[in-house]
Amino acid sequence: MINKFTGKFSYFILTFFIAAIIISFALTGFQGFGSSAGSVAKVDGEPITIREYNNIVNQELQRYAKIFGKDLTSQQIKQFRLKENALRNLVQQQLLANFAQDLGFASGKEEIKERIKGLDYFQTNGKFDVNKYKGLLAANQLTPATFEEMIKEEVALEKLQRTLTAPGVSEALAKDIVRFKNAGAKVHAVRFEKEEMTKYLDISKKEINEFLAEEKNQKLTKSLYESMSSEFNKPAQVKARHILLPVKEGEGDKEQKTKIEALRKRVSPKNFASIAKKESKGPSASKGGDLGWFSKGSMVPEFESVAFGLKPGQISKPVKTNFGWHIIYVEDKKKAVNKSFDSVKDVVAKRHLQKSKRKELKEFNDKLISDIEKAFEAGKLSRVKSLSKKYDLSLVTDADLSFYDQTAGTIKFNDETLAPILSDDMKKSVFVENNPIDVKVLKVLSKKSEADLAKLADKEIEQQKSALANQVAQETRFQLLKKLEEDASIVTYPNLL
Template identity: 40%
Template sequence: MSENETFQKKTSSMFVTVFIGFIVISFMFTGYQSFTGSPNAVAKVGDEPIKVEDYQREYNRQLEFYRGITGGKDLTNAQIKQFGLKQNALRNLVQGKLTLILGDELGVMPSTAEVKDEIKKFKPFLVNGVFSVDLYKRILAANRLNPQDFEKDMLNQVRGFNTDAISSTMPISNQYFKDINEFRKQKLTTTIVEINKEAIRRKLDVSKEETTTFLSDESNKAKVLSLFNERKSSLDQKEQVKARHILLKTDSTTEMQQLKKITDLKKSLTVKNFERLAKKNTEDPSGLENGGDLGWFSRGRMVPEFEKIAFSLKPGTISSPVKTSYGYHIILVEDRKEAKEAKLEEHETKLAQEMIRKLKNTELNELVAKVTEEVSKSITNKKALTTLKSKYGLKVESSNELNKIDGSKGQVLLESTDLKSIFSKGLDQSETYTFDRATNVVVVKTSKFDNKVVTSDKEIEESNNSLKNILGRKMKQEVLKNLEASVKIVDYGVLQ
């Protein structure tokens, strides 16, 4: 039996199947804000109810997450449907209930003392570091909760934590770790280059004539208008300022001292010397290198106290000391952009060219092949590779360690089939490999690994613990997947 087959056999044996009884999920509602059925429940997993407020809380969490992705604006109904927020919210809650049922089957049931200990750790319930029963009751009452319901919810949280703990500490033999670490010792040094095909597509030439011809077709103009309307919120120019700052950090013992220091510093600051004095005085680590440069930012990026002053200053103006949770700042506003609504005529040509490039698949394949050839020829030439990186937006990872189990230590992903192809040629090699995928091309240059580099016992232990956690999570996923396959779902329309 080969080494790979031995490893696969040992790995597959870890993923045991745990049989848990038949689970029925019955949905009791017909609309997002209109629920009927059992009191205060929108679904049921076995004997575990999913409460209306739990669904609402998870749904709101999903909304906030996607608001962040879409620039902080409220989502439309179409976007809510596109992102599948209702399905995601319910699925997450179902997975949580399945975890509780798994815990019950494994005998995970926290004691009353465990639940009390967890409650007593909540900072909102502490007075001078000591749990206050009176404060506990008042906070619950203010949030329309009673102790019994809160403690039941806390019991379920501890049940979930304990189930996860059991999964993450699954027993693994020392021989298994020994075999894994032997595979990890099989290493190569590599330079890995990722060629992103969409980044290359943006390099395709589109002539003025092509653009004019494309836009002369009314159906194409309509497509460009639709794309513009879809992106308009991101194309609108938000109000922005370009600023630098000097920060002096404070705590309870240094506030007065730092205020005096920054007040004295303000007297000597000018627009011309601000960058130099920021490099000398600021306690913002990045500011020491760039002279306190914050670049361009819009509202909502900085803490409110800082933002209020920055957006009130005219370009070329230095503020008085500003107090925030970080300490005292002095702000220099260098430039300003007023909010400006995007207009179709300003973006029509660029959007049309983008759509034309989407049609140039033959040209894309030719350019990707050309770039791949250039990379393969230049991969050992640092200067030439840097030029190609800048020209085509390549991702380059040099002097990278590659091992047979974990793959690359960098950010570029190598698939298991790639690793198999590479290591089939042994450890004493100097080869160039090309892996062509749907979205990218990865070029790998290998060389013999320096065996003088010794992995410490601590690194081995951390790696083993990481593997144990990964296998634990994988086992749990497999179990929950088996459970979910046996779930009967009755849907009355809320997810439509």
């Protein structure tokens, strides 16, 4: 196997193979190594016994039972593919053990003997106990020769791990990554979507009248109005909070009514939210009883009839529903909106005409970008704020821009925008990212200095080295096992599982 492997597997994989490839027999439990009359699989002729397999499965069942607080059902065992994964882990363990042996990581008899003597299983009062050793092996249907072979396999795996992890990850590489993760700048940034600017394009009354003069445009506008009916026709709405005391099973209604009446005497518009947070037993309690805006038909009839009957700022008397007892506080109300087609057809037609003006939209957006750029370059943040308010732009000020996640506040930038900012000789301070859908304008106020980055803690660098090692290890282990599985003779007996 080793000749085939070294012929096809790169030195990089060997050098950085630092995954936790050793699946210690101590983890699988001492009893996991008993012999068995049957095997669930064979790897290059080496059997994986039913007993080994059952021990792994039982340990996984115990682990899941601790997580969920109860035993898994047969359906969950299938869902988590617990048995299949247990067998796969055992096959991979055997593949790695064979690979370690092929590399020549053998152990002498003295080394194996010292390893066995050091195991707690076989000690009495801190010393190796021969009788205990033989007794435990016999109880688990193991001979000393079989057990020594297992120890030999584990030592080989440990040596393989030490050899392959020796190069590690350089401190210079880890430091560079930590510096990059911490590098950044203090910025102002603006973002807007191009299509959203159509609503600010000028459309004259004459254009609207000429458009609506044609019958086909009248029909189109009517169709658009109907598709926008939720905007022009809205039911009355109430914004309210409530306190709920459910009537629990076995608890008298009178008792809860007494409690809710006592709460009603305590609440006022000023303290309603805080009392609701403490006393309400409903799902909205964490939000101070806030129910948001709702229209008729959203709540049970007893509740909504009271809510819609109150004026903003009023608090109801206790109200009984099938959910329990409520106190309702109405914060605001909206009247129903019913706008006829004739009353809004000019508005609908204007929006349609705005969207059809592609050239004008481009010119508008180009001018807006230019205005923001000039304001940033001149240091006139007030002008940028004014434009942002006028055109409803997203604006973040004095935000920390992380080069690592490419984000300043809620605005994310691409690599091309950040590349010149990352360079040591940044030649300007304002950058525009003009995408097909949106536009982002960035003003760099200051960058983290080399002195700031040089102060990075050694602990953070060590953590990065470890993280890098784990990342490389995971990928390397995957690639190695994939190659070993391709070259090995693996036979499984699923009917025995």
